[in-house]
Amino acid sequence: MEKKHKRSICWLRRDLRVSDNAALYHATQDSEEVFLIFVFDKNILDKLPDSKDKRITFIWQCLEDINETISSLGSRMFTFYGTPTELIPQLVDDLGIEAIYFNRDYEPYAINRDKQVTESLRGKNIAVHSFKDMVIFEGAEVLKDDGSPYTVYTPYSKKWKSRFSSQNVECYVPNLKTLAKENKYPNCNPVILNDIGFKLEDIIFPGGEFQAKQKLHDFYDSIDSYHENRDFPFLNGTSGLSVHFRFGTISIREAIRFIYDKPMNRGREIWLNEIIWREFYQSILYHFPYVERESFKKEYKTLDWPGEMDHFHLWCRGETGYPIVDAAMRCLNSTGWMHNRLRMIAASFLVKDLLIDWRLGERYFAEKLLDYDLASNNGGWQWCASTGVDAQPYFRIFNPYLQSKKFDPEGEFIKKWCPELSGYNSKWIHTPHLATSLEMNFSQCVVGKDYPLPVVEHAKQKDLVLKLFRG
Numbered sequence: 001m002e003k004k005h006k007r008s009i010c011w012l013r014r015d016l017r018v019s020d021n022a023a024l025y026h027a028t029q030d031s032e033e034v035f036l037i038f039v040f041d042k043n044i045l046d047k048l049p050d051s052k053d054k055r056i057t058f059i060w061q062c063l064e065d066i067n068e069t070i071s072s073l074g075s076r077m078f079t080f081y082g083t084p085t086e087l088i089p090q091l092v093d094d095l096g097i098e099a100i101y102f103n104r105d106y107e108p109y110a111i112n113r114d115k116q117v118t119e120s121l122r123g124k125n126i127a128v129h130s131f132k133d134m135v136i137f138e139g140a141e142v143l144k145d146d147g148s149p150y151t152v153y154t155p156y157s158k159k160w161k162s163r164f165s166s167q168n169v170e171c172y173v174p175n176l177k178t179l180a181k182e183n184k185y186p187n188c189n190p191v192i193l194n195d196i197g198f199k200l201e202d203i204i205f206p207g208g209e210f211q212a213k214q215k216l217h218d219f220y221d222s223i224d225s226y227h228e229n230r231d232f233p234f235l236n237g238t239s240g241l242s243v244h245f246r247f248g249t250i251s252i253r254e255a256i257r258f259i260y261d262k263p264m265n266r267g268r269e270i271w272l273n274e275i276i277w278r279e280f281y282q283s284i285l286y287h288f289p290y291v292e293r294e295s296f297k298k299e300y301k302t303l304d305w306p307g308e309m310d311h312f313h314l315w316c317r318g319e320t321g322y323p324i325v326d327a328a329m330r331c332l333n334s335t336g337w338m339h340n341r342l343r344m345i346a347a348s349f350l351v352k353d354l355l356i357d358w359r360l361g362e363r364y365f366a367e368k369l370l371d372y373d374l375a376s377n378n379g380g381w382q383w384c385a386s387t388g389v390d391a392q393p394y395f396r397i398f399n400p401y402l403q404s405k406k407f408d409p410e411g412e413f414i415k416k417w418c419p420e421l422s423g424y425n426s427k428w429i430h431t432p433h434l435a436t437s438l439e440m441n442f443s444q445c446v447v448g449k450d451y452p453l454p455v456v457e458h459a460k461q462k463d464l465v466l467k468l469f470r471g
């Protein structure tokens with residue numbers, strides 16, 4: 001059968017895999033030859049303050065992984081550094097390309113970038129094909145009966161589930177034999193990280209499709225008890241797949257096929273719900289792009305947060321005197337990772353105890369998180385700050401001490417990241433400042449000297465934040 005296009009480009013962005021990839025599948029079906037490309041986007045990289053940004057290492061490893069897979073076919077990934085809106089039209093001219101394929105991304109920057117690239121290519125009579133790939137349902141596919149978007153999770157998830165069928169998780173198997181051979185673009189030198197101002201770093205979740213599949217496989221034994229273990233940071237109770245979902249090293253369809261691999265049970269159902277949270281936040285960002293900068297709830301747009309910058313810096317460094325918060329922040333700073341329960345505790349503490357604008361915390365997480373995703377991060381922060389799409393009103397305030405006792409009862413996680421507190425037993429580990437001086441000396445950590453005193457008093461701050469919200 002004659003193919004539609006002689007030469008095409010498949011542009012990978014946050015879908016860094018070759019298996020079960022919708023755009024790549026269609027590109028290789030429709031074209032005689034497909035150039036697989038990735039652009040290190042200058043617009044994004046220029047905004048990263050840290051040359052040791054772990055996400056760049058992750059991306060790099062993913063590209064290496066793809067290269068390894070396709071090199072046995074004589075092909076390779078073609079990598080570039082620049083601004084996609086300029087670079088891609090140029091590439092299309094240089095290579096005599098007839099069509100471009102990519103998977104859709106719903107962040108405001110990406111939507112605008114893709115719109116510009118599309119307009120410029122259509123002006124040259126180049127076909128542009130975009131596909132749904134990173135979600136099961138896009139923003140416009142799960143709507144209320146009156147056509148408006150959901151703003152509460154539970155009804156959204158019900159509609160999501162009622163729409164779902166096995167057809168939504170069909171596997172897209174690309175024909176990799178059609179990928180352009182290495183020698184088809186000999187003067188395209190692969191991007192070297194040092195040349196673009198970044199360094200390779202050690203990362204706790206290595207990049208690549210193989211690693212993602214391995215992680216999913218490792219989760220096989222844990223998914224059935226996910227509902228029991230997922231809230232305890234010292235347990236390995238969650239999948240650890242968020243970075244792979246973020247960069248598309250695993251297909252979301254594959255993850256859902258994995259859930260339905262065995263009969264549904266509580267663990268599988270709750271894990272599916274988390275994946276639906278991810279789609280819910282994607283949908284919120286798509287329908288209400290202003291949330292990127294402002295509160296979702298209009299009444300809180302102008303809240304004047306009275307918190308102090310000194311406290312913000314203590315929070316960032318993990319020196320607030322609240323062990324669970326400090327352990328969480330030190331873990332983030334060191335690894336680029338934080339457990340979901342801790343994200344909720346740390347975010348709630350910044351906003352409702354330190355009375356600091358959620359946007360500062362959101363930005364800090366955006367800089368540090370390996371799995372940083374605008375929609376989920378913004379959604380999570382606004383949920384914790386009570387400014388977002390939460391059905392609960394502002395007076396849901398986490399008590400950091402109770403959270404700590406409940407979810408890290410023996411202080412195992414705390415001791416890992418705040419080793420100076422290792423001598424405290426489970427009675428005092430959550431509130432070492434309340435221990436007697438005898439106990440402090442016995443524990444070899446005097447609060448106020450070896451570990452900070454609490455920067456604020458939770459009970460007082462609770463009253464202040466309630467007043468702030470009431471106006």
Ligand SMILES: Cc1cc2nc3c(=O)[nH]c(=O)nc-3n(C[C@H](O)[C@H](O)[C@H](O)COP(=O)(O)OP(=O)(O)OC[C@H]3O[C@@H](n4cnc5c(N)ncnc54)[C@H](O)[C@@H]3O)c2cc1C
Nearest residue numbers: 238239240241242274275278340343372373376377380381
């Ligand atoms: C303040 C705050 C900030 C957050 N920032 C991010 C972020 O930048 N990127 C990110 O991927 N997640 C974010 N989350 C959601 C959640 O914390 C992580 O997805 C989760 O910790 C990842 O661990 P896991 O892969 O082991 O998750 P699992 O528990 O195994 O869950 C499976 C998948 O479901 C999705 N998921 C789980 N919980 C949530 C949630 N609450 N909201 C949206 N999706 C979810 C993730 O894709 C995750 O990989 C944030 C949550 C909060 C409270």
